[in-house]
Amino acid sequence: MGKAKVIAVANQKGGVGKSTTVYNLGAGLVLEGKKVLLLDVDPQADLTKMLGQRKPHDLKLTLGNVMNEIATGPGWQGHEEILHHHEGFDFVPANRTLSAVEVGLVNVMSRETVLKQYIDGVKADYDYVLLDCRPSLGMLVINALATSDYVLIPVQADYLAAEDMTELVGTVQSIKRQINPKLKIGGVFMTMANGTNFRQDVVTAVRENFGGHLPVLQTVIPSTVRLAEVSTKDKSIFQHEPRGRAAAAYRNLTKEVLEIGGKQRSRSADRSR
Ligand code: ADP
Ligand code: MG
Numbered sequence: 001m002g003k004a005k006v007i008a009v010a011n012q013k014g015g016v017g018k019s020t021t022v023y024n025l026g027a028g029l030v031l032e033g034k035k036v037l038l039l040d041v042d043p044q045a046d047l048t049k050m051l052g053q054r055k056p057h058d059l060k061l062t063l064g065n066v067m068n069e070i071a072t073g074p075g076w077q078g079h080e081e082i083l084h085h086h087e088g089f090d091f092v093p094a095n096r097t098l099s100a101v102e103v104g105l106v107n108v109m110s111r112e113t114v115l116k117q118y119i120d121g122v123k124a125d126y127d128y129v130l131l132d133c134r135p136s137l138g139m140l141v142i143n144a145l146a147t148s149d150y151v152l153i154p155v156q157a158d159y160l161a162a163e164d165m166t167e168l169v170g171t172v173q174s175i176k177r178q179i180n181p182k183l184k185i186g187g188v189f190m191t192m193a194n195g196t197n198f199r200q201d202v203v204t205a206v207r208e209n210f211g212g213h214l215p216v217l218q219t220v221i222p223s224t225v226r227l228a229e230v231s232t233k234d235k236s237i238f239q240h241e242p243r244g245r246a247a248a249a250y251r252n253l254t255k256e257v258l259e260i261g262g263k264q265r266s267r268s269a270d271r272s273r
Contacts, residue, residue, distance in 0.1 A: 004123035007130050007186060007257070008148040012164055014135035017154045017191035019046040020227060021253070022132040027236035028254030030088040034127040037082070039063060040094035041115070041144050042134035043102070048093040051085055052234040056095035064097030070117050071101065071108045079122070087236055090126075098140065105139045112139075112179050116147035137171050145175045150186030150260055154221070155202065169210065186260045189217035189253065219253040222246060
């Protein structure tokens with residue numbers, strides 16, 4: 001086991017498939033033999049619910065408690081907040097308390113690196129730590145980016161030309177400059193696609209808006225009922241419909257994520273076409 005890679009899945013738009021991606025990518029990495037930790041960094045707790053904790057508010061110990069201890073107290077020692085999922089990865093759940101933590105961070109010294117302090121204490125046990133970000137560019141997302149090696153950006157077609165995307169990329173760049181020099185955009189990839197030629201649209205839009213400097217992954221996640229069902233079945237797509245095209249897409253995404261780092265340059269936005 002090497003040094004853990006920390007990957008944030010971020011996009012300030014909600015409903016683009018961030019949580020679904022964190023779950024299925026996490027399960028996919030386990031199937032590739034990796035030790036994986038998922039962190040729910042969204043007070044909405046969608047990932048926590050997807051992973052079978054249907055009443056996040058009843059949880060005694062969540063990421064909110066842990067971050068609060070680090071922000072206001074002497075730090076965090078335990079591991080009791082880490083739960084195990086039947087598909088082989090570990091996860092740290094969230095609930096509404098995380099929202100209060102985010103508000104309180106404004107008054108904390110080193111407020112951008114509270115999550116980093118936590119992750120640095122646990123990541124030695126893992127190959128991959130995946131962070132499910134809330135749909136904003138607030139303090140929790142800044143904390144996630146401040147501790148990540150890569151950010152993955154799931155998008156839908158209409159988002160690519162949007163102001164929001166420029167803002168997200170700008171935030172990533174300023175965090176890279178000011179807080180976390182190792183941060184890179186691991187890739188933009190399309191989710192909930194209806195049709196076949198979408199990747200070329202993504203490549204074209206990214207080139208038009210960002211001059212070809214953002215890597216676009218090959219994987220396109222289709223819009224399927226099976227993937228929507230994952231959020232309530234407590235089963236990743238690999239258990240729910242292992243032979244379907246959605247599982248194939250998340251298997252491809254998993255492979256691409258395993259290659260990030262090594263092939264970063266050659267995938268940079270298909271500049272030749
Ligand atoms: P986000 O975390 O970005 O808000 P989610 O992963 O929670 O997005 O997805 C939003 C909704 O869309 C959820 O109900 C989820 O089950 C559903 N969903 C996610 N990905 C897909 C997909 N590829 N096809 C169909 N439905 C999807
Ligand atoms: Mg989500």
